[in-house]
Amino acid sequence: MNIGLTALIAIASVVVIGIGAGIAFYVGRKKNTEEDWIVGGRSLPIYVIAFTQYATAVGGGVLVAHVGISYAWGFSVYWYELFVIVGMLILALFANWLRKRKFSTIPEIFTRLYGEHKTMMTIVAIAVIIVPFGWLATQFVAFASLFSEVTGVPFAPLIIAMAIITLLFVLPGGLTSVAWTDFFFGVFMIGMSVVIAGYAIHAAGGWGDVVAKVPDDMFALPEGLTLAGGSTILLWLFAILPGTLTNQLYYQRIFAAKSGKEARTGIYLSCVMILIAGTYALIIGVAVHAMNPSFGVEGREDAAGWFLTQVPVWLLAIYGAFLMATIVSTTGSALQSVVANLINDLRNAFVNREADTRNRISLSRWCTVGVTIVAAVLSIVYPQALGWLVATYAYSASILAVPLLFGIIMSKRYNVNVAVAYASMAAGFIGCAIAHVLGTTIPYAVFGIVASLVGYIVALLIARPATVAQQEEATIS
Incomplete structure (x- = not known):
């Protein structure tokens, strides 16, 4: 274990995460109703909606998988972002209808469309839950994989640490605390994306050297957009676009906006930021390819980890905080969404909704801890099956x-x-x-x-x- 490096990363991360946690506890103390927990009190401003949509969409996938895509196939990485953006723009078309009816979760939309049916509610809730729970577990693994290689800290302690950190942002106020900390993390992520991308270009010898050293077709149009292959792009289309349209995390942020118009505006702004995230992944990927082309297509996901070993210590400490903020913004959103379905939908399908309203926030917090433990244990015991x-x-x-x-x-x-x-x-x-x-x-x-x-x-x-x-x-x- 590199004790000095680990200490520097820990200090930088504690500062960034500490500020985020402070925001979470401050907001959670002021906003502590059930509606605050599930849908942010339906009063989040446009800038918070925009950044929480962005921070939710941009997680470990952009840091590892998307960098790997651009390392191997250049401009093809933009397809991934494009499919997310198209899905979000479709949601924007329905934003006013969704916001006016004051939904809290996707199962409630189904109830409005088809009536109240316990069986339907159960099926829909389970189908909704499996995606954010999968996000939660895989983000734990992504975090541990990145930092274990750099610091030498074993896999399990890193997952436990990320699980505890995630709880700090969800427990105080549910979606309200998650959304406001996403705003802080989102601003930090945008700024650091520019810094890290600039350093990557510098380390590779400048943009001219990057273009000269990577294969010509990675930057050629339209060839660069099709390098990943038609079948791979089709796979992304049918994995990402429908997944975005049925991902409750995005819907909850529409429900949390002050109005349908503000929800739409927030989505438009977040789409711009998602394109910035794609550009970040493109720059890092091609810069690493220029510096070390030995990974090949099969080893493309090793590119992000290798880049971490090349940055100076001072920047690595800040980069570590950036990575942690990016992953926490996704894990917090995913965890809160799972708990909202468990308490608001699955439980309410079989328990009187009005019987114990006073205890529902407390129950949600205990459920949050339980879901986190299950996800962390799964990540530690069986990560290869994720x-x-x-x-x-x-x-x-x-x-x-x-x-x-x-x-x-x-x-x-x-x-x-x-x-x-x-x-x-x-x-x-x-x-x-x-x-x-x-x-x-x-x-x-x-x-x-x-x-x-x-x-x-x-x-x-x-x-x-x-x-x-x-x-x-x-x-x-």
């Missing part, structure tokens, strides 16, 4: 995307029968599972989403929905 969690995006999107988006569109004119939602969700799960087992070359999420769409349309033809006007007349009569 790759399967990538499949949660495919299954979650296959179950949720069609009945959620088409349900919102249909709701303006029709009252759709819950059987349509069940048929769509079942078809999506079965289609995704069959393609997964068969090992199809086309991403299995494609089959799941197509099957879900077919199931939705067929069920609509069988159980024809009444118009809203017809339903109102029937109710009056």
Whole structure:
């Protein structure tokens, strides 16, 4: 273990994390209602909405996987960011409708669209939970992998440390404390992205040397955009776009805005910042490629870790704080989202919502600790199996995307029968599972989403929905 280096990184991280934790406890003390915990009191300003959307989207993936993508394929890295942005812009179209109805979670949207049904609530809640829980566990592993290589600290203590740090930002005030600390972390992340990217270019000998040393097609257009290959880009499309459209973390920040208009504006600003994150990953990736092309395509995810070993000690200390802030912003959001579903949806499906309102925040805090322990233990005991969690995006999107988006569109004119939602969700799960087992070359999420769409349309033809006007007349009569 490099004690001096570890101490410097720890000091810088304590300063940054300490400021963030101070914000979390200050906000949590002032905002401590159940609505503050779940949806930020529905009063977060535009700049907080923008930065918390950005900080939620940009986590360990950008720090490791996206740097690796640009290391291997140059401009192809922008596809990843583009699919996230397209998904968020689609959500912006529905922002006003979502905000006006004062939802708290995705299962509540399904209840509004298809009525109150315990079975549906349970299925939807589980499908929603598996994605942020997967994020939580994989972010723990990403943090430990990065810092274990640099500092020599064993894997398990680093995961435990990240778990404890994550709790500091969620326990004080739920989404309110998470969102305000995301604002601080987001500002810090943008600033450090510029600094680190500038150093990477300098270390590689300047931008001219970078361009000269990497393969020409990495920067050529349109060749650079297609280097990853059509099948890989298609995989990203059906993993990221539907995943973004069904990711509760983004919805909660719409619910937390003061209005639908401010929610949309926050999304537009966050999209700009996500492009900045993609540019950061591009610069680091190609700069490392120029300095050390030996990793190749297969070893591309080692590029980020190697770069850490090349920066001077003073910058590495600040960079360590940057990495920790980036990962904590995602783990905090993911953890709060999981707990919101467990308490607000799964528990409320079987327990009287009004019976123990006073104790719900306390219960949420205990649940937060429990979920954190489970995720940390899984990360320590079985980290090599966390790759399967990538499949949660495919299954979650296959179950949720069609009945959620088409349900919102249909709701303006029709009252759709819950059987349509069940048929769509079942078809999506079965289609995704069959393609997964068969090992199809086309991403299995494609089959799941197509099957879900077919199931939705067929069920609509069988159980024809009444118009809203017809339903109102029937109710009056």
